Amino acid sequence: MAIESVGDENSIFCQDSKPAAIESYKEPAIETQTNDHSFINGKCDDHQEKSTEAAATSNMQQNPTVEIFSKLNPMAQEFVPAKTIRKKKKNSYYGNQRRNTRTSMAQRVDKIRKTLYIPVIDHQVTEVQLANLFVHVGHVVDCRICSNPNISGHYFAFVEFSDEEAANTALKLSGISLGSYPLRLEPSRTGIVPVNSTLLPRSEEEYDMCTRTVYCTNIDKQVKQENVRLFFECCCGEVERLRVLQGYDHAKTCIAFVEFREAESAIAALKLSGALLGSLPISVNPSKTPLRPLVG
Secondary structure (H helix, E strand, O other): OOEEEOOOOOOEEEOOOOHHHHHHOOOOOOOOOOOOOOEEOOEEOHHHHHHHHHHHHHHHHHOHHHHHHHHHOOOOHHHOOOOOOOOOOOOOHHHHOOOOHHHHHHOOHHHHHOEEEEOOOOOOOOHHHHHHHOOOOOOEEEEEEEEOOOOOOOEEEEEEEOOHHHHHHHHHHOOOEEOOEEOOOEEOOOOOOOOOOOOOOOOHHHHHHHHOEEEEEEEEOOOOHHHHHHHHHHHOOOEEEEEEEOOOOOOOEEEEEEEEOOHHHHHHHHHHOOOEEOOEEOEEEEOOOOOOOOOO
16 A cells, blocks of 8 residues: 655555545543543553552552542652651650659659658758658658759758648748758659669668768868768767769769768767868768679
8 A cells, every 4th residue: 555645744644544534633632630541641551551550559558558648639649658757856765765763753743742842951951850840740751851063052852741731731830940040841843752772772781781871961072082081980980981972073062971880870970960071061861872882
């Protein structure tokens, strides 16, 4: 069959066909709406459409997210993410899984309601003296005197009672003098954080060590460890073990644990609160933890 060209190079047709039908033919426009046949690159391809639908169905079965996005716009496959990427927040510590359990225990509501806060207390006052102040009010479960590392010489305290009624009654004693100036009692916003359980005594021997150990604060950093030992041995008795902790670098004071050979010496050391050691008066309290030997 002979083929001849009419018009330009793109107008090619067979001699036996009807030219009028070809001249009136126009290439159909590509529509974005879904019809019986999808036009891809200007051509109708049923096989390619079936392959695309099969791949999309398989992808939906493997990833449920694809089905969710496809309902929004079935033609917008570029909006379907291949993988869902979760970014970790900075300093999140994996959802706070490493939260301090001792601190969380202290936040219990019932514990807070039974605790009083003393914003300022004389550094010469001991925890025993503070607890004895409330002996006629109710049973004192725990008593804690703390120092402010940012302000030298600033001490505050917490007192926890066995019940909420005793704590409310103790509030009426606000203004009572203890030490150099009166106490201001306020309801506490937090409970007393328990002592680390790993530091508490584990045996009868360590309980005996606690009875012979005192905890001393507000020690001048200029005082050497040998002078601390000499001070307690001269005033109380033989020192079995001594450990001085420097604490914060910017703090002007340090703390010390002193273990005596005899329990009577520890009782005598409690009376030294307010005595000058170097240029500062010290505060001495019974130790809640034994002074274990250092390992390594």
